[in-house]
Amino acid sequence: MKSHQPKLKTQLFSCGFFRQCGQTVLSPTATGTTPPLPLTHTHTHTSTTCESSTSSSSSATSQSFTQWRFSLPTPTSTPNTPPPTDTHTHTHTHNPPPLPSPFTIPNLQELFHVSDIQLTTDFNAALNLLERSLVPNPPQDQPPCPPNLMRALICNLREAKPATKILFALCLSEANRRVAVEAGAVGAVVESAPELDGAPAERALAALELMCTVPEGAEEVRAHALAVPVMVTVMGKTGARGKEYAIGVLAVIYGGDVGEQLTAPPEEVARAVELALQGECSARGKRKGAQLLKMLQHLSHPHAHVTS
Structure with a gap:
């Protein structure tokens, strides 16, 4: 009498957010008395399985969804051929390589020079470079900002989002407060303040108050x-x-x-x-x-x- 061999059946359960995948189970299809094979038994049948997630809860929360993984011949080997596919096969997506760090210029003298040159080709690129290099930690002792760069900055207080950040960072230096006043920043802030809201308005007013600490700035604001x-x-x-x-x-x-x-x-x-x-x-x-x-x-x- 032929003994009925059990068949390995893989059940795939849908993987939801922050939920472990289902595990492979054996489901005999025959009614014989032969017991089902253990999970560790070597079997020639190839099927796709969904591995259980073993990552910690902190790493699980950083995933937007749980990816399907396919069983490999050995735990440490990587096959050269693609895994078998069936109607339930999910495409494996790979994380893209990290983007390079944004370009910054820590030397302020060089930063102002490069940004001043960029004004003629790409004003937004000049603003972005100033924001990345100057705004995070602006020193109080700064070289003078080129007047042409300062004028371009204050002319775009309403339109350019980083403009108020950069102006405030520049005005932390007394030397650049004078440059800002000479470039007309007092009148520009006063006239644009009613149209600014939130953080841009606060930064513009903070820059104006700093400009008032130099005699030329105080005189300008009183005369406006x-x-x-x-x-x-x-x-x-x-x-x-x-x-x-x-x-x-x-x-x-x-x-x-x-x-x-x-x-x-x-x-x-x-x-x-x-x-x-x-x-x-x-x-x-x-x-x-x-x-x-x-x-x-x-x-x-x-x-x-x-x-x-």
Whole structure:
């Protein structure tokens, strides 16, 4: 009597996100009494199997899906021929090689020179190079930025996303604050601030406050007819940092020899500052606001604090 040999049957289970694949099972098709072969028994039948994932949970979460894998003749050998295929075969995808690191220039003198040359061919490439090389860790001691590069930068504060990042990074250097003021950055920031939102607005206002620390910048902002109304406007729509920088610029305007240059009465500005301080504001912004309110009160009532 012929004994019925069991047949090896592979069941493939669908692999879902972060779920292990199904395992190979034996399913005899005959009704004989011969016991099923163990899983470790060498069998001449070739089938595709789905290996169980043995990676840790941290590596599993980085996968968007579980890939199918095919059984190999030996654990360490790699066959030269493709694995057998059937209707359930899934294509093995390989991860692409990593992209090279973005090109950067750590030497700022060379960086400014190369970026200045790139302006004539590709303005966006020049901005991207400045953003990668300067913005992550801008030093306070910088070589002077070429005036042509600075003018191109401030002319694109509204359109180019990295422009406010680069301007703020440059203004951390006192030398480049003067370059920015001479290139017209004070007026450009004042006139573009109402159209900026979020982080770009905060960075532009921070750069403006830094420019006001040099005498030329403070003089420029006091002479600009829109400086006060714009700062009052942005205080009402920016976040805590934006309010802090706008208050700082107003303190520069009202803390100097304003004379007849004021375009808004101190009383109105004081009400706007008090309203801004009632909302979200940084601790430094509140301190600057308190000092600004004293200045505005003194301008409104110059003889109120004669006795002290």
